[in-house]
Amino acid sequence: MFKDLARLQAKLKALVTEQENLCQQGKVADYIPALAKVPATKIAACVANINGSSVGAGDYQEPFSIQSISKVFGLVMAMNRIGDDLWQRVNMEPSGQPFNSIIQLEWEKGIPRNPVINAGALLVADVLTSHFSTSKLAFLCFMRTLAHDDNIYIDQDVYQSELEHGNRNAALAYLMKSFGNIEAEIPAVLSHYFTQCAVAMSCEQLAKSLLFLANKGVDPISKQVICTPRDAHRVNAILSTSGMYDQSGEFAFSIGLPAKSGVGGGVVAIVPNYGVICTWSPPLNSFGNSVIGTNLLANLAQELGLSIYH
Numbered sequence: 001m002f003k004d005l006a007r008l009q010a011k012l013k014a015l016v017t018e019q020e021n022l023c024q025q026g027k028v029a030d031y032i033p034a035l036a037k038v039p040a041t042k043i044a045a046c047v048a049n050i051n052g053s054s055v056g057a058g059d060y061q062e063p064f065s066i067q068s069i070s071k072v073f074g075l076v077m078a079m080n081r082i083g084d085d086l087w088q089r090v091n092m093e094p095s096g097q098p099f100n101s102i103i104q105l106e107w108e109k110g111i112p113r114n115p116v117i118n119a120g121a122l123l124v125a126d127v128l129t130s131h132f133s134t135s136k137l138a139f140l141c142f143m144r145t146l147a148h149d150d151n152i153y154i155d156q157d158v159y160q161s162e163l164e165h166g167n168r169n170a171a172l173a174y175l176m177k178s179f180g181n182i183e184a185e186i187p188a189v190l191s192h193y194f195t196q197c198a199v200a201m202s203c204e205q206l207a208k209s210l211l212f213l214a215n216k217g218v219d220p221i222s223k224q225v226i227c228t229p230r231d232a233h234r235v236n237a238i239l240s241t242s243g244m245y246d247q248s249g250e251f252a253f254s255i256g257l258p259a260k261s262g263v264g265g266g267v268v269a270i271v272p273n274y275g276v277i278c279t280w281s282p283p284l285n286s287f288g289n290s291v292i293g294t295n296l297l298a299n300l301a302q303e304l305g306l307s308i309y310h
């Protein structure tokens with residue numbers, strides 16, 4: 001558990017102020033208009049404590065597009081639904097490739113390297129589409145339950161844009177289907193995947209909703225079992241090795257926390273037995289990870305001595 005939350009809040013404020021005044025690099029995602037129009041100056045950091053309390057600084061209560069952070073939640077739902085069968089259809093190795101790469105998928109006969117690159121998340125979306133009668137609604141309900149907030153919503157503007165610019169994801173899904181690794185019809189799989197990506201949440205909501213991964217699978221607020229301790233371990237392991245895409249090695253080397261980024265500029269990091277940190281800043285580096293979001297996490301982890309490798 002994080003102690004002395006007042007000091008932690010002062011630290012978050014100081015870090016946010018320091019980062020917003022630095023000359024920053026990076027580029028806001030512009031593959032869809034709905035993301036391109038988000039102001040590059042947004043900046044936020046929030047820490048959810050394992051006892052359910054939280055502190056934040058900057059725009060930490062403002063919703064943004066969670067994008068690939070949704071892959072974590074989809075994965076947990078799929079693991080809960082089909083158990084170890086999932087690992088017959090998706091691997092658990094780092095890809096060493098950009099998040100939306102297609103090359104490896106053909107070499108490896110339609111089996112995605114891991115569930116947190118696009119191909120893997122589309123595979124997970126197929127599992128959810130095939131095993132829930134209303135998978136999009138089930139996903140939204142899951143998010144609302146985890147965040148303890150019924151106001152969480154799907155940003156229709158982002159969803160529509162994703163659909164209109166979804167050719168690469170469609171290509172990944174059709175390639176997997178050609179290998180027999182996708183069961184449902186591709187339009188339904190894509191619709192589920194883009195719905196997940198289009199969920200809007202704030203840093204505070206995201207940090208709270210992932211507390212179960214810092215607490216061996218149990219939501220510390222409701223005491224509800226969200227997944228088994230073994231699956232919480234597995235998700236954290238995948239996030240440690242692949243959550244920051246092809247920057248995961250460097251992230252483990254310099255920060256040492258299971259983490260997941262999204263092209264909306266959000267980054268979440270799990271601190272087992274302590275809580276969850278979420279940062280947000282839209283400009284991205286060449287890996288698709290938030291520049292300031294990663295800096296904020298690095299500074300905080302260093303100052304507080306947080307690393308799972310200590």
Ligand SMILES: NC(=O)CC[C@H](N)C(=O)O
Nearest residue numbers: 067068099197262263288
């Ligand atoms: N890295 C990401 O956040 C990618 C999500 C994005 N919607 C895509 O599918 O390309």
